[in-house]
Amino acid sequence: MKTTELIKKENQFGAKNYKPLDVVLSKGSGIWVWDVEGNRYMDCLSAYSAVNQGHCHPKIYQALVDQAQKLTLTSRAFRNDQLPLLYEELCQLTDSHKMLPMNSGAEAVETVIKCARKWGYESKGVARGRADIIVCSDNFHGRTLSIIGFSTDDNARQNFGPFTPGFTVIPFGDADALEAAITPNTVAFLVEPVQGEAGVIIPPKGYLKRVREICTQKNVLMILDEIQTGLGRTGKLLAEEHEGVQADLTLIGKALSGGFYPVSAVLSNEAVLGLLQPGQHGSTFGGNPLACAVARAALKVLVEENMIDNAAAMGAYFLEQLRQIQHPAVKEIRGIGLMIAVELHENTPGGARGICEALQEKGILCKETHTWTIRFAPPLVITKPDIDWAMEQIREVFAELEG
Ligand SMILES: *Cc1c(COP(=O)(O)O)cnc(C)c1O
Numbered sequence: 171m172k173t174t175e176l177i178k179k180e181n182q183f184g185a186k187n188y189k190p191l192d193v194v195l196s197k198g199s200g201i202w203v204w205d206v207e208g209n210r211y212m213d214c215l216s217a218y219s220a221v222n223q224g225h226c227h228p229k230i231y232q233a234l235v236d237q238a239q240k241l242t243l244t245s246r247a248f249r250n251d252q253l254p255l256l257y258e259e260l261c262q263l264t265d266s267h268k269m270l271p272m273n274s275g276a277e278a279v280e281t282v283i284k285c286a287r288k289w290g291y292e293s294k295g296v297a298r299g300r301a302d303i304i305v306c307s308d309n310f311h312g313r314t315l316s317i318i319g320f321s322t323d324d325n326a327r328q329n330f331g332p333f334t335p336g337f338t339v340i341p342f343g344d345a346d347a348l349e350a351a352i353t354p355n356t357v358a359f360l361v362e363p364v365q366g367e368a369g370v371i372i373p374p375k376g377y378l379k380r381v382r383e384i385c386t387q388k389n390v391l392m393i394l395d396e397i398q399t400g401l402g403r404t405g406k407l408l409a410e411e412h413e414g415v416q417a418d419l420t421l422i423g424k425a426l427s428g429g430f431y432p433v434s435a436v437l438s439n440e441a442v443l444g445l446l447q448p449g450q451h452g453s454t455f456g457g458n459p460l461a462c463a464v465a466r467a468a469l470k471v472l473v474e475e476n477m478i479d480n481a482a483a484m485g486a487y488f489l490e491q492l493r494q495i496q497h498p499a500v501k502e503i504r505g506i507g508l509m510i511a512v513e514l515h516e517n518t519p520g521g522a523r524g525i526c527e528a529l530q531e532k533g534i535l536c537k538e539t540h541t542w543t544i545r546f547a548p549p550l551v552i553t554k555p556d557i558d559w560a561m562e563q564i565r566e567v568f569a570e571l572e573g
Pocket residue numbers: 218273274275276277279310311312313362366367395396397398399423424
């Protein structure tokens with residue numbers, strides 16, 4: 171079936187909660203994807219960093235198929251032989267004490283909110299019903315009700331209330347604001363090390379270090395949402411390593427399965443997860459053997475195939491190449507590892523969407539973030555010749571841009 175026909179069906183039968191580029195993909199391998207017409211594109215979004223390991227990685231695929239032939243789901247009413255191994259491997263890899271498996275990223279965030287509140291009441295001694303969690307403006311932590319309740323994006327919130335109370339919003343990247351906002355009822359500070367959906371917003375150097383000090387001093391849990399920044403994207407396994415700190419609780423998801431399956435996890439260095447008793451939290455699919463086998467393989471290839479170091483090296487190269495674009499439409503180019511953004515001036519004809527559509531014509535798939543920012547986040551297996559090819563296309567698009 172051809173592109174127009176498939177798009178027509180999608181528009182007729184689907185909810186329009188996304189505005190995708192008009193490209194219908196049917197195949198992927200490594201950094202490349204193909205549409206139903208047979209055109210090839212370089213994927214510079216990586217499903218919002220869920221396919222860090224590249225599309226259809228053969229070893230993850232093999233793990234999925236092998237496990238699917240044996241056992242897929244037991245529920246947590248019974249034990250399975252994959253979950254303990256994922257627990258051990260992930261805790262050893264991330265230097266965590268415990269982990270709790272879920273499916274989507276939003277579920278991991280919901281889980282950590284429950285756990286942080288419970289810790290506040292049972293460990294810190296906050297009065298019943300008063301626990302408060304500090305979050306940042308322009309955050310993105312997912313789409314469930316309690317999470318959008320503390321979003322500052324009107325489009326994400328409008329007409330979905332009433333919302334869950336118990337959250338305080340402060341500016342991102344401002345450690346003094348955190349210190350000032352903490353009250354005796356504050357149980358946690360939830361933050362992205364780099365704000366992805368906001369447009370790759372990198373906080374000032376030393377921010378996470380100060381956050382760590384403040385949280386320790388005030389007995390507040392430091393929670394890092396590394397669902398997008400984690401697992402190699404920024405050139406480190408976890409972005410917290412850039413500042414040599416360890417969060418009390420860390421959320422990962424997305425690339426935890428290399429894009430094969432929704433798998434997320436809460437990692438804990440503190441005795442927080444230990445407070446959960448049977449029946450207080452769970453998920454039918456969370457920790458299922460298929461998810462665990464896939465996640466184990468996804469972590470293994472990430473490490474064994476040096477994807478994290480490659481992300482650091484190729485990210486630096488890509489950033490340096492992009493910075494050589496001298497075009498009046500470009501306001502700023504920023505990045506860390508393979509999490510890169512090009513921000514346009516707010517009078518650029520067509521905006522970021524226009525550039526993304528022009529790049530699509532040249533065989534590169536990117537997605538605009540808000541109106542003026544283009545994100546470049548290819549799978550971590552990208553090579554120098556791939557980037558050189560991409561740069562040729564990107565340079566042409568800017569050369570053809572009027573103004
Ligand atoms: C994508 C994302 C989430 C939500 O993950 P889902 O799997 O889409 O629910 C949460 N936090 C961050 C930082 C993300 O990038």
